[in-house]
Amino acid sequence: MELATFSAVVLKNFEDTGRGVAVSQDTEEGDVLLEVPLEHCWTAANARSSLGLEDLSEKEAILVHLMVEASKDEPSKHLKQLPSLESMALPNFWAEQELEELEGSEVHTHAMRLKEELPEDFSRLEQKLSSSEFAQTSSINFASYQWAWSIYSSRVMSLSVNESSALFAIVPGLDMFNHSPSMAPGLFKLDATRNVVVVRAGARLAAGDQAFINYAHPMFNSQMFLSFGFLLQEEILQSSEITLSLQVSPAKLAVWLGRFQAFGVQGEGGHERLLDACDSGCHQVLHRPNSPFCDAEELIVRHTLNLKDPLPRAFVGMVRAQHLQGDPLPSASASCINGLLKAKDEMRSLLLISMLLNGKTSELRGSDEEDRQELSGPLPQRRRLALLQRCGEREVLQRAAAEVERLQLACVRGAxxxxxxxxxxxxxxxxxxxxxxxxxxxxxxxxxxxxxxxxxxxxxxxxxxxxxxxxxxxxxxxxxxxxxxxxxxxxxxxxxxxxxxxxxxxxxxxxxxxxxxxxxxxxxxxxxxxxxxxxxxxxxxxxxxxxxxxxxxxxxxxxxxxxxxxxxxxxxxxxxxKFAWSVPTTEALQALSGRQPLLEVGAGSGYWAALLRQRSVDVLAYDSAIDPKFNAAAAAGESQEAFCEVLPGGPEVVKQHPDRTLVLMWPDYLGLGTFGLECLRAYEGRELILVGEWQTSTFGSYAPGIKGHGQSFSVDFQEAVERDFCLAQTIELPRWPLFLDCLQIFRRR
Structure with missing residues (x-):
């Protein structure tokens, strides 16, 4: 490391991470790897001193310094090591067609904003340089500005000076270390007594091993992608952003920001409020009302969802709070917002979150299956980055949607x-x-x-x-x-x-x-x-x-x-x-199919028989005028269309088909009459198939006219069946409210 006063590292190309830094000797955690004097770093102070410019911002000064030095006939060795704009993968410098692959992603939103802002920023810088009569303007153009901006974005480090301030610098050598979220933050610091940047090892390493640092903590893939042009595949680094923009009253603002009480103004120290209570770094207030006395003003908060915390408290709490009736108590905090909501408002909050998540997911191009299949093969770097970003965001949104569904079902269970x-x-x-x-x-x-x-x-x-x-x-x-x-x-x-x-x-x-x-x-x-x-x-x-x-x-x-x-x-x-008193299922129809030929007596409109015939089942269907259940429509002067051929006949036809399995469905209307019993007495077959309620499958006599033994078979019929047959199989059927019908197969004793 050319500009270092001490170096225990060398540059090396690694197969998985590309260009990085390796230790030149066995190293223990905490050992010094690199020391670089501050005078050799790209800082605003050094830039202003070299350029003779004082009215530039910290960032502008470093950018101009980089552009001027890079334009010299013989740039420094450090500048020669820095990559070109084309070799970096910062999304805001991608071609339009490449960037379209990120549509719907938070990276696309920020990259498009940067594309629009950079020309404006460069124009302002030009005006400043022009007004200061800067002599080296020949090295300043938009192409060189884009390159300098990309170097600054991907390599500038925040060096702590004291607890209240920081110094931003590009440190030669330190800017070649790759990032690892597993490393503890703070491995590089400014030793203010010596004006030297010191870099230490974050783990025990053998000679030749790669040394990593942690660029910032916490930092998700989208931030790395925008600032450094790379992604890591650890799941914990995936994220997605949702920005909420709400009109709020002063009292609701008190809940969200902890800035104002319902009556008058309170200082910063009051009760912990919704957003103040959620300090996990998963939200950022982009705009807040300027006055506590406005009737309603816009509050804009950007929320970051991630796999560790797919539904941050601040995000869910903010959506919940807007459903509070009137103005909530100023002391309402994140932990009790849920308790203030009625079930209907809690469900509406969760439904709104679900809609937001679904909308965000639908904006992403392609599908998860297609993207992951494409990622399994060789791809150009930028295409791979776009697909990884899409898959990561989609996974976070799906995890959040699953959590919302869990909360919705908990709300239903509570109701x-x-x-x-x-x-x-x-x-x-x-x-x-x-x-x-x-x-x-x-x-x-x-x-x-x-x-x-x-x-x-x-x-x-x-x-x-x-x-x-x-x-x-x-x-x-x-x-x-x-x-x-x-x-x-x-x-x-x-x-x-x-x-x-x-x-x-x-x-x-x-x-x-x-x-x-x-x-x-x-x-x-x-x-x-x-x-x-x-x-x-x-x-x-x-x-x-x-x-x-x-x-x-x-x-x-x-x-x-x-x-x-x-x-x-x-x-x-x-x-x-119109159809039948019990709802058929595939399992029930299969059970009937296995016992053909069938004889259904009291078949009504013949719906079950029609479905069986579609399965090529041999079934005869009969219905008798003596059964009032199936003739209610006829008695009212209405016609009832049959779904298949239903022959006229009642219990008397049973003896005519001794080789067929008898099927009875709700033969005794309201559990009264003798229709079912007459059919049973005429039947000599081995198996009997019954569909409807049974005395062990009924909610009893819960209303006038409702019999405790059910509404499908008379008591005499059920006693005769249980005397002469034994239950072989029960198949559950879908039930209409207050009914417990099923299909039962009996075998003669």
């Missing part, structure tokens, strides 16, 4: 837990009626929340919400309710204590759905989100007054509009009469 502790629904309570009035008055807000829940929450959570709130309405939502565990579709939002293993549920939302199962999922998702919404004629969420969702209602007022439940019940019956 459902409040349902389990609420007093049984009674429309006579004045407080409940007042809450219903509140829901009607806030219909637009409820509908908006409902649509977001419907669009963004996975189906199992909404279906589960629909079931649980319906149970609350009839007073059955308690841990001791028989069959309750069979409604547990999503463990993360299940509000009650988990008992035993979760039963495998039919995941109709994940399979290639039939028309009926798709409609079932859509309706229960919609109703489930309204178990947190409100439906009105002409709603943007749905065009049908019966398309209501309960969850958003509960989140708003811990109440449900009774008319909505009646509409749901009426629409449920209409759908089930």
């Amino acid at each position: 459902l837990r409040s349902v389990t502790t609420a007093e049984k629904c009674s429309w006579a309570y004045g407080s409940l009626l007042a809450a219903v009035d509140q829901l009607r008055a806030q219909v637009a807000s409820v509908a908006s929340l409902s649509k977001n829940l419907f669009d963004r929450l996975p189906a199992p959570h909404l279906l589960q919400s629909c079931h649980l709130i319906n149970l609350w309405v009839v007073g059955l939502l308690c841990p001791d309710t028989v069959g309750l565990e069979r409604l547990r579709l999503a463990t993360t939002t299940w509000p009650l204590e988990l008992k035993g293993e979760t039963m495998r549920q039919p995941e109709v939302w994940d399979e290639d759905a039939s028309e009926y199962s798709a409609l079932y999922v859509q309706k229960l998702r919609l109703w489930g989100s309204w178990l947190f919404g409100l439906a009105v004629q002409g709603s943007q969420v749905s065009g049908n007054v019966a398309d209501v969702v309960l969850l958003s209602q509960w989140m708003h007022a811990e109440a449900i509009v009774p008319d909505e439940l009646s509409s749901m019940g009426a629409e449920q019956i209409s759908i089930r009469q």
Whole structure:
């Protein structure tokens, strides 16, 4: 090292990091590696002394000094070692086509800003030099300025002079050390007593090993990329930025910045506030209101998300705080912002964060799979850097989105837990009626929340919400309710204590759905989100007054509009009469297929039989006029279209097909009558397939007219089956609210 008074290092090319510094002898941690006198460094003081210029800023002085010295016929050895502009990968000097690969990335935003600012900065510098009658202007042009700027950006170091000030310098030799985040900061310091920059080893090294320093701490890949033109592949270094710009009142500003009290001005020392409490370096206030007395002024904060902290407290807290009704207490801090929010506002905050993250992710070019596949092969340096940056940002945003989803589901679970502790629904309570009035008055807000829940929450959570709130309405939502565990579709939002293993549920939302199962999922998702919404004629969420969702209602007022439940019940019956009283699944149809030929008696519209015939299953379907369940439409003068050929006939046809497996689905309307029993008495086959509720699979007599043994089979029928047959297999089916139907296969004893 030419300008050093002491050197235990040499320049060396390394395969993975390129040009760097190696120790020339075995070295212990803390040993001195390099000492460079300050007089040999590129500092503003040295520049001003050499150039005879005093009115330039610290950075301008160093830039001009570099340009002048580099233009000499015989530059110094140190200058000759410095790279050219073309060999550096600083993004703001990339060609337009290269830079387009970074669109959507925070690096692209900053690089474009620098591209615009550099010509303006150079113009101002020229004016300063012109007014000072600087004699060496021939060495000053925009090309040389770009080179000097890139050298300054990638090599200037902050040397601590004392606790309150720093000296910026390019130190020959030190500027050749490569960066490692694993090194402790502070390995290079200015020894002010000797005016010497001292560099020490951060680890024990053998001769020839590369010595690293830590340029700055903390520093993410995007910062390294913009300032130094390189990226490291450690996951912890990935980051993404989101800037929030909000109109704030003085009281809300007190929460965010800790600068002002709700009444008057307070000094810096008051209670810890939202942004003051979050000192992790993950946010930067870009603009703050100048006065505490403005009605509303803009607060702009840039938040840095990273894999270690994908949802920084300041970022989440800021979004939450804007949903506080009115002005929050000045003492509200980051730790209690969540507690100040109602469930609806917390969910809205999280939905907004989710939208921000999804929007940011969609702005990035390409896809993660395509980018990573391309990275596995050889690539030009700048292309590789662009793909690494995109993949890193995308990974951070995906990690943040996953954390938001976790918080959303925790919010849903909290809302459902409040349902389990609420007093049984009674429309006579004045407080409940007042809450219903509140829901009607806030219909637009409820509908908006409902649509977001419907669009963004996975189906199992909404279906589960629909079931649980319906149970609350009839007073059955308690841990001791028989069959309750069979409604547990999503463990993360299940509000009650988990008992035993979760039963495998039919995941109709994940399979290639039939028309009926798709409609079932859509309706229960919609109703489930309204178990947190409100439906009105002409709603943007749905065009049908019966398309209501309960969850958003509960989140708003811990109440449900009774008319909505009646509409749901009426629409449920209409759908089930059109298709079938139980929803078919792939597993159920496969079980039936394995027991063909089949005979279904009381087939109604023949929906299940039609699906089976599409699978080339041999099935005969009959329906009898004596069954009122399937003739309600006919009695009302309406027609009911069959999905396949359904032959006329009832229990009497069973003896005509002794070689077929008997299938009965909801034969006894409301669990009454003898239709099922008559079919059973005529049946002589070995196996029996039953679809519907059973006395061990029902919520009991929770309302007038509802039988405790279920609404599918009479008591006499169930007793006869259990006497002559044994249960061989049970297949869970999707359930409509307040029902527990399933498919059961019995074998004759």
